[in-house]
Amino acid sequence: MSKISLIIVCLGLIPAVLAQKQKSQINGSARTYIFSNNLDIDDDIDTITTRKANYGHSLLDFGVSAFPNKNTEIIGMFRIRNELGGFWGGGVSFNVRQLTLKGVAGDIVRYELGDIDIKQTPYTVWNFGEEGNINEADIFASRRQVVHYDMFYNDSSNAWRMQGAQAKFGLNFNKGIKAINFHGFMTRQKTTDGLTTPERMFGGGKIGIEASENLSILFNSANIFDLTETIADSLQFKNSVHTASLEYKNDLKDSLEFGFNSEMGLSSTNYINYQDTRAPESLSDWFIDANIYTNLKNKGVIVKLGYKDVGADFRSPSAQTKRIDYSKFPRVYKQFTNNSLGRVLSYADFISGNTDNSFKISEELLPYYAAYNNTNPYGAATPNRRGIYLNLARKDSIGFKTSFIKVAGLTESVGTGTLQKKIFLLTEAGTDLYLNDLFKWNRLLKLDLGMRYENTTRTGKEYENIQLASTFIDLGLSWEIAEKLDILAGAKLWSVSGNAFINERNLFNSIDDFDIVDLNFTENVLAAGLQYRFSEKNIFSLHYQQFNINHADDAVIDYGMSQFTILYNLFF
């Protein structure tokens, strides 16, 4: 059923439901977001680009949840968006943002139809986060949240928003195992053009077995496949990922918990009847990720030690799709300088939402930027990585909320361009420091501290050598200076030096070439602003942000951007 048809059905149902005095609920959000940008670039190299760029929008997401009966919910959400400066209908768009029908069949099976969120594990279906966010400041988080909301990125669930159907049900047992939970889904990823592009589906499911209080086992399956009869050719792309995970935990003492987590699985990728000789007919590989942990309950400290090995040909598109497409130019100041050079994405563009973001899974491994992330650019499921990791986390000590340190030492499992393998050392740490707790103040005074250090090396002959160091510091300040009125400040400071060999892959993910770049720059984003909280769901804020990038190489363009934003956000 097309969306339009479903809209009509939903619109028809709403008054009927209301007339029957059944429950209904209105929800949604409203937002006004205004930007004033200024490009700071040397006049000697750019006399063309207009320095000012002002734009903005207001929008209303109007959602209705209707409950025709106690087991059914219909959710419809419409978006009305008006671009800044558009009036009398100019610049206005009207879209359906969400249409979902969900309920419980026979008090057993929970089902959802329409727009649904799918998530499994980091190796099967997982919408992993973008780079440059290590315990970031509230001033950045509030703006990132806008982008995530628009793109249906849910950081707490890492789910992908898709169109299709899913169903879940569980069986509980009195003896032996405790329960078995089932989940199945089927979605449509791509529509056919009737000529060369077949219809693409994505389906799978998981079976979770709770063997006991201490032991659970989960089987996952995620499968992409083309429907061959939707075009004249017999082209077919198929990818299947099947994994099994095991979780075991046990209290060795009242204050000491021991646990073991693991996931292992296989992927199989097929390009059937492709004319392109670069297309591998069949590609398969496997991965394993296993760790043990202890939880010192009385100290709130969790220590996790793990090992992972992800094969070079392991392909799991629904877990390896990047949120940001680095091959695309930013939406503001796309080109600059008198030579009309394309401007490379900067971190300021991430925050402002001026990037091209993925809204569906990609069978291609999207390009990445080695300066921001070289160790795991495709999330946990990044192929061709093996090594160990150590995570330490501490919760809620006095003055500190969750603190963490993560260290990973990985290598390539297969060399790229040489038998020598890249070695990655990644360290991430962060904490929230609540000064008001330390000094027993009533009003919030919080420091957000985050740090990421990444070192990539490859030894060998001169032309094989890689030495790339990337340091990222994420700082934030939130200070409630008056009732519900906050001063916010933040900084994101990148310092990168060295060289990188970035894999250039073709559309079948084979490495065709290497982009060999020298990366020596500092990139800073500084921001400050005021925020007034009418409520936790209704916030008005003024932000000023200054971005600069400076390269050691004079041949690379240094520039900056300042940005003033007004953001009013209301969720209801």
Added chain:
Amino acid sequence: MKQTLSILAIGMVLFTGCRKNEPETFYGPDLNDLFGPFSIVQNITVSHNPINFALDGNLSFNGELSKNTDWVITITGANSGAIRNITGSERILSSANATWNGGANSYPAFSIEDVYIEITFPNEEGSPVLYDTVAITGEKIDDGVLITGFENGAGSNWVVFNQTTVTGEIVCGNGESAKGTCHYSVEGVVGWDWAKGSVSIQPDAGTFPLQSSPNNLFFNMALKPVESVGPTSSFIQIWFDEDENDDGIFDPNTEDRYIYEYWTTDTIWELVSVEYASLTQDENGDPLVTNGNGLPEPSKLLSVNLFFLSDPNNGNAKALFDHIIFTSNGPYNP
């Protein structure tokens, strides 16, 4: 539970151990090829010197480089000026990728002579240029039916026509032949007519020993326009006369004569090649009208007439013919 965990742990270790260590494998192009230093690991040598292609077969080059990179082998005939290029990009040069069968890129062809060999590496700045000399003591054997290379003079049944002011004859030993030492030359000023001269080549007895099917049978000849050259200035006609009734005589009123026309373009030796089956059509693809059965029958080919024509207003006209040969499955490779 301990047992379960133990089994799982052992299984996991075994699973992990299953990962193949593939020390000789990497993904993507070889960095050594892209950026590695260039050197000649093993000197490049030739398999034969001197070489008799008829007896020894192909000449191969053997050697090893430090990386996969483009290489070009240029072979130049000391007397003929014939040139042959062999290119590749593999690290190892061997009979699999660097062989020479004695042929040239185009006319002129190599003869019994010394050849100069030059090996270069165009993508490697500062790389050495390698030189060698090889003596050819025997030419390659051509696949095909040789009609004539004009090396043995005119046949008993040949018919020569020349305008009174034109000289048409076999010329030997002046070093201008496309292959061997002799060729046929037509030269003269004919101010009143396009026709200059012709030579009708006919076997001493019977017809030429050709296959019966016209498909995949190619007529080839070497042509060198020398004067009055250009696509509106001069051309040759090649007449293919078939003796359909096997009486040893061609009758133009009752038997097929296919005429192929070729306009000159340049003053170098060039290969003129045409598939026999395509003789039934003119250059526009329209069917030619003949007086016989209309079927191209190479096994009944009685004579091949090479006819040189030139614009009478252009003054002196000259063209050279050489090495007329029929080949199967493709044009002749000099």
